[in-house]
Amino acid sequence: MNKNNASGAAQRGDDPQRHRALDPAESFIVQAPAGSGKTELLMQRFLSLLSTVERPEEILAVTFTKKAAGEMQGRIIGSLEKARSNETSQRPHEAKTISLAQEVLKRDKMLGWGLSKNPGRLRVQTLDSFSSYLARRMPILSKSGRASVISDNPGELYKEAALRAVMLISASGHSAQCVETALRHLDNSVASLVERLSGMLERRDQWLRHIKTGRAENLRPLLEASLKNLVEDKLRGLSLAFPGTLVPALIKTAAYAAENLTANADNGPVARLPEIAGLPGADAGSLSLWQGIATFFLTKEGEWRKPGGVSVKNGFPAGKSGVEADMKQEFKDLLEAISGNEALRNKLAETVLLPAPKFDDRDWEILDALLKLLPIAEGILQEVFAETGAVDFQSVALSALNALGSVDDPTDLLLTLDYRIKHILVDEYQDTSYGQLKLLETLVAGWENGDGRTLFLVGDPMQSIFGFREAEVGLFLNARTNGVNGVRLSPLTLKTNFRSDAGIINWVNKTFYWAFPSHEDPFTGAVRFEKSVAVKGSSDADAVRTLLTDRRDDAFEAETAISIIKNTPADETVAILCRSRIHLVEIIRALKRERITFRAKGLDALGDRPVIYDLMSLVRALTHPYDRTAWLSILRAPWLGLSLKDIHALCSADTDAPVWSLLNDAALVGALSNDAKARLVPFIVKLGNAMALNGRMPLAQLVEGLWIELGGPACVEPRDLTDAETFFETLSSVSAGAVLDPSKNLASRIAALKAGGADNYAAIKVDLMTIHSAKGLEFDHVIIPGLGKKTRGDTRKLLLWMERGGDLLLAPVEKKTAGASSTVYDYLAAVAKKKSELERRRLFYVAATRAKKTLRLIGHVKSTSGDGITVEPSSFLSGLEDLLTEVIVTDSGGKKISGQAEHNRPRLRLKRLPISWTPPAPAAPAVTVFDTSGHDEKAPEFYWAGQSVRHLGTLVHGYLAMIGKDGLDKWNEKRVVAEKDRIMGVLQSLGLGRVEAVKRASDAARILTAALNDARLRWILKDHKEGAFEYALTAVIGREIVRSVIDRTFVDEDGVRWVIDYKTGIHEGGNVEGFLKAEAERYAPQLERYAAALAAGGETRPIKKALYYPALLKWVEV
Structure with a gap:
């Protein structure tokens, strides 16, 4: 009873703010803390505006990610569907949404919008996609030229432009002088200058508009005026603060x-x-x-x-x-x-660091050279873009601004948009950059309060954690105080938290109230903490636990995390969140050792996977005969696995000769061990065939074919096959026919990619991810390890720059051999360090607020003696030392956990195929077929099937496989229902909005429950001879490479091999038999290819093929 009363009070607490935010005549900026229902409010605002406009296109909602845009649009469409079907709800916020949606349907009918058939009229898009739209509308004025693609590896383009700029030193004139001065300042390190110029080009949207406005020498008075304004503003504040x-x-x-x-x-x-x-x-x-x-x-x-x-x-x-x-x-x-007086102390401390209001000649010499060199490098970058036909996101954003013109000189496009767009909504406004603000300011230029146009900004400055993407939380604070380009914004703050239990909220309120600064400062990004009120009561008296050791012990942290996971209910979600992927290395080892399934998508670098390392070695060996390291690697790889003794005996005979020539020396090979000779005979034949074809067929096809013949797929886990596919696709993209394109760096392309996640989402027990990736997600239980670990310091940039109002503060990095450093650079570096420290505390807040039921914190302190606890300055614990007296500090060394972990770690052994290995007789597999042209021939695709339906199919496939592997006796309706929350969490992690995820999770549970009672499915899933689920098979049929993943295959009692494909399509309406007949005709060619792949692998028994529809409980033989 008390819990319900508390919840009601919490909901009533900020109801007036939520209601006021729906006023379509007023502009707002809303601070919506974690778990406060921000997306729901945005959707309601959008619906409220829809009921007032003449056309849906008059409303523009902008988000920062595709996932957020998809979730918001999905929720809007879902609310309209509920209203259309006259659904009701006892929950006040849902009832309000349905009510708003009903008003929209009335206007839709009155004005003939046809939203049910044209949902694309609802303009919810990412900022990047909106910028691309603007650039395409005015290609000449935007200076975007011909259509270009967004490069997936723009770093290579920046480096190329930077290198060309540095090479201007061989020319004559002022360009060469600028390069010479810059190099002299960096101790003549070309590599250092190229690296730092590349970094500047990546962030050119911040400095380009400032330094391209005039000659470099004319900028000195402007820059020194900015320094003077800074100094005098700070001194005024100090003077007023002094008693x-x-x-x-x-x-x-x-x-x-x-x-x-x-x-x-x-x-x-x-x-x-x-x-x-x-x-x-x-x-x-x-x-x-x-x-x-x-x-x-x-x-x-x-x-x-x-x-x-x-x-x-x-x-x-x-x-x-x-x-x-x-x-x-x-x-x-x-x-x-x-x-x-702490406020006074802070001001005095900052005064010590304030720079002189004028540059000295030494600083200006290098700054002048860089101010002249940077526009040249930017011009060269545009040439590189034109040559490659690729651009970066910055280019698209800058093109969008060019397409709009300026307030004083607007383009036709800006005038058109000014007429068409009446309302703008911006999500996650705390992560806005100066360049993005400029775009928004241009769009609202000329708007006047009360003219019927509104701006609605939503975000949470306490969750601003993307400083590395140039997000400036100070822009949120400034907008709340001053509005945006003349548009006044009424500030609103939400307090209610619908996500976390009261125990977690109470801990968050207590901890971060002290961790956050007491005064806000837009320049440094200082944000005050706003407490939340929990709607939920506390389901766990021990909702938050902190376990610290007195020294760093990664093995202890890993074992602690494993213990927590094992004691978590199987049907509840668990996430381990970290600041950096390196913090999870020991935990990943422990999870593998304990055979706990986990997903670490986006954490593992593709190039770190053994399968990719071996494939890279294979490419280098085929394309560079004298690359001895690569050749030694393929001799050691698991498809061959020579001993180190044999490799040494083979290669030490002639240290200069190509390894391939040594392999063809019968005397050398004959002197090796019997094991080596037996392995080398087929290897040399297969490699020789590939060498003969080298240069005569596409390189990607050649490498993949050789890898298959050597037995590469048999050396890896099923999940590695996905990574191998990514590698071959990348290799194909950087190959010019039979050779590598020298202008495209295969190694850097691979280094920029992430390894794939788990194959079977249904079997996932734990999610591993960085805190940045977890933003916007929620989990029942959250574990945050590595609390005591510090992070790497930032690399000193060629230039440091910051914007302060309309002023630009700029300083060059000091010369390494100089006696005294630049006071301007030192001041800006100190401010950057302060901003980083404040963001680190916000990052901890984001991590903690992902938890719904429990939060577990694990880490270490530097010492616990003398004056008390001390911690690493850049760790999550920094600034919280006074609160650590309430946590348990354990001596991990006394438990000898590290020693046990090391003792129990299995000895490393050479992994290799047995000498007798031959391609296996098929047991199952087949799904995607690639021909030699690189064409991707996929299963027939229904374009009207939305993303959520496809994800539903993936989940149902995964669960059918898991049910079959577990055994039918372990699954019933109760267990399926218990999986709904996990299914919903997976769907949300795949990009579905919460409403759509709930709907599809219910669909999945309904389909699985009904299917479990179907006699045909039970026969399919039971334990058959030579049976397999989602079995991967790769075969070479003629000159075609066939990779397959068959949903289910087995040999029945009559000796017939069955190939069964699940289809999760739902047929509405009559004539089901006609639908199934058409489906059989559509999928027959695909199943025939699967059967051919099995036959090519040695299957001689009769093969029958069928489709099974779990949603319809129908079976069709093909």
Whole structure:
């Protein structure tokens, strides 16, 4: 009873804000913390606007990811479907949504929109897709030229442009001089300059508009004016913050200390204060005086001086009586009076770092060269784009801005959009960059409050974690205060959390209230914490647990995580979240060792997979006969597996000769071990055939065919086959027919790719992902390991730059051999470090708020002795030391967990095929066929089948396989129903919105429950002779490579081999038999190819083929 009352109170708490946000006549900026129902509010706002406009296209909703756009559009369409079918709901927010949707249907009917047949009229899209739309509309004005594709590896394009720019040093004129100056500044390191120029080109949307506006020499006054504005703004704030009552004591003690320091030849900052008659002014010329005052009060670490530490070093000589004692005591009293003022301490500490308001000549020399070189490099990048026909996302965004023109000089497109777009909604506004803000400002230019046009921004500054993508949380804070380009925004804040149990919310409120700063600052990205109110009661009295060890022990953390997972109910979702993939290495090993299924999609680099390493070696060996490392690798690879002793005996005979020639030396091979000779005979024949074809057929086809003949697919796990397919597709894309295209780097392409996830989503027990990837997701149980681990520091950039209002702050990296560093660079680096620290705390908040039921935190502290707990400065625990007294600190060493883990780790052995290996007789497989042209011939595809239906089919296929492998006796209706939440979670991770995921999860449970009672399916799934589920088979039929994954295959009691394909299609209407007949005709060629692949692999028994429809409980022999 109390829980329900609490929930109702929580819901009523921010209901007025939610209701007000639906006013179609007003513009808003909404802060929506984690779990507050942000997407629901966006959808309701969109529906509310739809009931007022003349055309649906007058509303534009912009998101940052395809997943978010798909979820929002899916929810809108789903709400209209519910309203159309007169559904009702007892839940207030759902009832409100249906009510809004009913009003939309009335307007739809009145104006003839036809939304049910034309859902594409609902403009919900990503910012990238909207930018592409703008660039395509005005290709000439946008300067996007001919149609280009978005490069999947733009880093290579940046490097090429940067290298060409650096090579201008061989030319004459000012370009060569600029390159020469830049190189001299970087100790003549070409590689360093190329790398840093590449990084600048990647972020050119931030600096290009500033430095392309005029000649470099004209920029110096503008940049120095920005420095002056910065200094004077900070000094004004400091002057106002300094308590007036303490000024007399400051003047007296500072003058005394300065006089003593000067007498001792100390010319530091405090020595500048002998004759101040009051607080210095707030002009830039008073900076040195303020820095003297800051140094007077603060230690080098930026903390208040301790009264007990006052000494002659600070200008107060020892003395037990007289003037010395009196002045020393007066300064101690001053410190006591001022030391509680944290806001003042922060301002004084920042003042010490403030740069001089003018560049010195040394800084300007390199800055001037870079300001001239960067536009040249950007122009070369445009040439590279034109040559390759590929661009990056920055190019699309810049083209979009060009297509719109400016407020003073708008293009026809901007005028058209100004007429057509009446309402703009922006999701995740806290992750907006300056370039994206510029686009938004251009779109709303000329809008006036009350003219019927509205702007609706939603986000959560506490969840701004994409600084590496140039997201600026300060833009959210500025918009809340000042609006966007004249459009005033009414601020609203949501408080209700619908996701997490009360125990988690209480811990989050307590922890992050202290972890977040108390004052907001758009420049540094400081954001205040806003507490949430839980709707749910607490289902676990121990909802949050923290376990810390007194030293780093990755094995202990892994074993702790495994223990937590094993004690989690099987039907509940678990996620392990980390800051970096390297933090999960030991945990992944432990999961594999315990045979716990997991998905780590997006974490594993494709190039790190053994199968990819072997394939890369095969390509290098075939294309570079003298690449001895590659040749040694293919001799050691599992398809051959020579011992190190045999490899040494073979290759040490002639260290300069190609390995292929050594393999063809009968005497050398004859001297090897019997095992080596037996393995090498078929290997040399197969490799020789491939060498003979090298240069005469497509390289990708040649490598894949050789890999198959050598037995490569038999050496790997089924999940590795997907990665191999990705490799061959990539190899094909970088091959110019029979040879590698030298302009395309295969290694870098592979390095940029991620390995595939698990094959069977239904069997997943644990999700592993980075915190950035988990944003927007939720799990029953969340484990966050590595709390005590630090992260790598940022590489020093060629230029540091920051925008502050309309000002650009810019500084070059200091020369390595210079005596003193640039004060501008040091200040900007300090600000960047502060921004990174604040973002790290927000990242921890995002991770913690993914949990619904329990949160488990694992890590280590540096020490627990002396003054208490100390932690790594850049770890998640940094800043939370005072709260760590409430957690358990365990000595992992006493438990010897690390030693046990190491002792139990299996010894590494050479993995290789047996000498007797031959291609196996088929047991099952077949799904996708690739011919020698590289054409991808897939199963017939229904284009009207939406994404959610396809994902439903994938899940049903996976569960049918799992049921068959587990045994029918272990599955019933109760277990299927218990899987619904897991199915829903998987569907959401695949990109479906929550409403659609719930619907499809119910469909899956219904289909599986009905199918389990079908006699035909039970016969299909029972334990047959030579049976297999989703068995992968690769065969060469003639000159065609056939890769197959058959849903189900087995040999029945009559000795017949069955090939069965599941189809999850749903037929609505009559004439089911006619539908099934048409399906049989459609899929007959595909099943014939499957049978051919089996026969090619040695199957001699009769083969029968059939389709099974679990949703219809129908069986069709083909």
